[in-house]
Amino acid sequence: MNALRYAASAAIVAAFPLFAGAAQAQGSLTLYCSVQEEWCRPMATNFERETGIKVNMTRKSSGETYAQVKAESRNPRGDVWWGGTGDPHLQAAEEGLLAEYRSPVLKDLHDWAVRQAEISKYRTVGIYSGALGYSFNTRTLAQKGLPEPKCWRDLARPEYKGEIQVADPNSSGTAYTMLASLVQLFGEEPAFEVMRRMHANVNQYTRSGAAPARAAATGESLIGITFLHDAVTQVVAGAPVKIVAPCEGTGFEIGSMSIIKGTRNMANAKKFYDWALSPAAQALGAAANSFQLPSNKNSVIPPQAPRMQDILLIEYDFVRYGSAAERDRLLSRWTKEIRSGS
Numbered sequence: 518m519n520a521l522r523y524a525a526s527a528a529i530v531a532a533f534p535l536f537a538g539a540a541q542a543q544g545s546l547t548l549y550c551s552v553q554e555e556w557c558r559p560m561a562t563n564f565e566r567e568t569g570i571k572v573n574m575t576r577k578s579s580g581e582t583y584a585q586v587k588a589e590s591r592n593p594r595g596d597v598w599w600g601g602t603g604d605p606h607l608q609a610a611e612e613g614l615l616a617e618y619r620s621p622v623l624k625d626l627h628d629w630a631v632r633q634a635e636i637s638k639y640r641t642v643g644i645y646s647g648a649l650g651y652s653f654n655t656r657t658l659a660q661k662g663l664p665e666p667k668c669w670r671d672l673a674r675p676e677y678k679g680e681i682q683v684a685d686p687n688s689s690g691t692a693y694t695m696l697a698s699l700v701q702l703f704g705e706e707p708a709f710e711v712m713r714r715m716h717a718n719v720n721q722y723t724r725s726g727a728a729p730a731r732a733a734a735t736g737e738s739l740i741g742i743t744f745l746h747d748a749v750t751q752v753v754a755g756a757p758v759k760i761v762a763p764c765e766g767t768g769f770e771i772g773s774m775s776i777i778k779g780t781r782n783m784a785n786a787k788k789f790y791d792w793a794l795s796p797a798a799q800a801l802g803a804a805a806n807s808f809q810l811p812s813n814k815n816s817v818i819p820p821q822a823p824r825m826q827d828i829l830l831i832e833y834d835f836v837r838y839g840s841a842a843e844r845d846r847l848l849s850r851w852t853k854e855i856r857s858g859s
Contacts (some may be wrong), residue, residue, distance in 0.1 A: 545571040547594060549586070549689070551601025552772070553727055560599065563801060564792055570785050578725050579605045579690035586614050586777055596786040599793060602690025602726075603633055603643065604697070606773040606828045607839030610640035613631040616726040616776040618787060622794040622813070630812035633771050636836055641775040644793065645802065645809035648769045648828045649694050652733045652748035652758040653740045664768045666740060668764040669699065673714035680739035682729040685856070687848055689825035690770065691726025691744055696851055697838040698768025701831050712855050722856065733758050742769060745823040746808040753806055753821055766829040772809060 539837075550557035554576050561574040570661045577585065579601025586598060586609055598606065598615075609615050623631055630643030641673045653666060663676055672681060684692035699708040720738055723729060729741030730748045732754035741748070774793055776786045792798050799811040803819035810822055837843050 522537045541571070544782060544785050545573060545708075546782055546789055546791070547596045548572055548574045549582045549595045549598045549600065549777075550574055550576045551582050552802075553805070553807060555598070556802055556807045559652075559801045559805055560793070560798070563798070564789055564833055567792070568785075568788060569571065570788065571612065578684075579689050580688040580693065581724070582838055583592070583609055587612070590614055590779070593777050594736060595777045596782045597789050598775045598777060599789075600772055600774065603641065603771040603773040603835060604625055604839040605690055606641040606775050607637055607835060608844050609632075610840045611635040611839075611841050614778055615640040616778045616780065616783070616786075618776050618790060620787075620791050620794060622662055622791050625814055626794065626812050629771060633773055634834070635843055636839075641773045642790075642794070643771040643812045644774045644799070645772040645811055646825065647744045647746045647770060647772070647809045648762060648823055648825060648830060649691070649698055649743075649767045650745045650748070650760065650762045650828075651742040652730055652745075652751065652760045654733050654736050654738075654757060656757045657736050657739045657761050661739070663739070665759070667761060669702070669767075670711060670765070672718065672740065672742075673711050675717070677718045677740065679718060679720045681715065681742065682721050682723060682732045682738035682740070683719055683742040684726045684729065685722040686851055688724045689726040692722075692742075693844070693848070694744075694768050694770050695742060696847055698831060698833065700847065701768065701834060701838070709850070709854060712851070713858070716855050716858075728756075744809075745828075748778040749808045749821050749823065753808075760823075762823075762828045764829075766831050768831055768833045769825070770834065826850065 557576045561572040565572045582598055583605035619639050633643035686692035686696045727747040730743040730751050732738040733741035734751035745760055749760050780786050796813050796816040799816040801812055808819045808822040
């Protein structure tokens with residue numbers, strides 16, 4: 518990890534010529550950040566140091582940030598929404614809440630990141646990618662004499678009653694990705710049946726998608742459903758957890774970034790946007806123990822990052838499941854039949 522942090526720091530220093538003299542810049546930027554606080558803070562402080570632009574940062578989950586951007590649409594208070602799953606970004610784009618911007622850095626991005634920009638009519642862009650799955654605490658599993666879960670359907674088995682933590686898809690992009698992934702994987706009716714049986718095993722629906730990974734790491738819960746890179750963070754910290762890419766296949770996210778329509782600081786928003794797509798800025802993720810796959814083709818992939826080619830991934834339909842109508846329909850059904858149907 519020391520070598521990785523050194524490489525990240527070197528990349529950050531190397532980026533300073535891009536902003537030579539920029540420390541004299543004036544103005545401010547209000548940043549809505551939807552990854553972990555440990556990654557949000559260095560994004561804000563490094564950009565501020567390199568450009569002289571004062572950053573006011575607020576951290577919320579992607580679902581909560583989407584709701585805030587929508588609530589503030591008549592009088593926008595934020596400038597840039599950075600991070601979190603792409604589905605709510607796409608919904609916000611469809612609803613006219615985001616501004617169009619074609620960054621000159623687009624040419625350096627992976628195809629999946631550029632595709633995110635194209636399908637949103639350049640109102641959002643991919644900044645990282647990561648696969649969905651879960652982790653379990655190996656010590657707790659052994660103490661309770663339970664079998665290792667290997668598949669999504671295993672999580673609906675009665676022996677895991679009260680042993681699972683997962684976020685609420687109304688507030689968490691991670692959990693909405695799970696909801697949409699299971700529907701695409703099994704078909705809607707079978708997916709909801711799996712989730713009904715899984716509901717009996719859930720001890721808590723959290724607001725944050727990364728919280729279940731921490732719960733599994735500490736033994737608060739046996740199993741935490743999360744993006745795999747969030748579980749990797751716990752492994753790197755020494756937690757006794759095993760990471761599972763479900764046997765049936767799984768969905769994935771394209772973490773995204775957007776400029777909020779009506780921003781009063783468009784010039785500074787564009788500066789942050791371009792900077793956040795640079796290899797130097799993307800290196801801050803690994804330095805903060807976040808192990809997603811970065812979107813810039815020139816960015817260093819953290820060695821701990823789950824390799825997508827080793828995971829059975831579905832053909833996730835970002836257009837359909839990022840649409841306002843489909844997202845609202847599925848969330849309404851989940852709330853009525855799963856969360857409130859017990």
